[in-house]
Amino acid sequence: MTVCVYGLWHLGTVTAACLASRGIATVGLAETSEAAAELKAGKAPLFEPGLSALLAQGLQAGTLSFNNDIAAGKHVFELTVSDNKNNDAHYSADFYR
Numbered sequence: 001m002t003v004c005v006y007g008l009w010h011l012g013t014v015t016a017a018c019l020a021s022r023g024i025a026t027v028g029l030a031e032t033s034e035a036a037a038e039l040k041a042g043k044a045p046l047f048e049p050g051l052s053a054l055l056a057q058g059l060q061a062g063t064l065s066f067n068n069d070i071a072a073g074k075h076v077f078e079l080t081v082s083d084n085k086n087n088d089a090h091y092s093a094d095f096y097r
Contacts, residue, residue, distance in 0.1 A: 004029055008039065008066070010046055017051060020058030028066040039066040 002025040005016040013028065020026040030036035035045070042059055044051045058064025 001025070002027060008035065008045065010048070013039070013045060013055075014048055014051060016064060017054035017058055020061070020064035021054050023061075023063060026058065026064050028064070029070065030066055030068045033068050036066045036068045 003016075003019055004027045005012050005019070006029040008016065008028050008030050016026050016028040028036075028039060030039060038045070039055070040059070042052065042055045044055060055064065
């Protein structure tokens with residue numbers, strides 16, 4: 001099984017790297033080709049302790065890849081991760097209603 005993670009910011013990038021570190025084939029679907037290229041180069045979009053090492057590990061092992069081609073996700077399970085904070089920095093479930 002291959003997992004496709006869409007939404008590669010804080011939660012999505014960490015989720016993709018962690019899944020890949022457990023040996024699960026993981027494709028990160030980026031919004032742009034530029035974002036995909038930076039992730040392919042092992043550059044995390046934000047600072048998270050240990051994230052750069054997990055990205056490098058997954059990329060080197062071949063369990064982690066990144067692209068921005070939606071067709072690459074057509075035969076895989078898709079996991080969408082969203083970070084929904086309202087204006088006062090509190091999480092809100094209103095988006096899901």
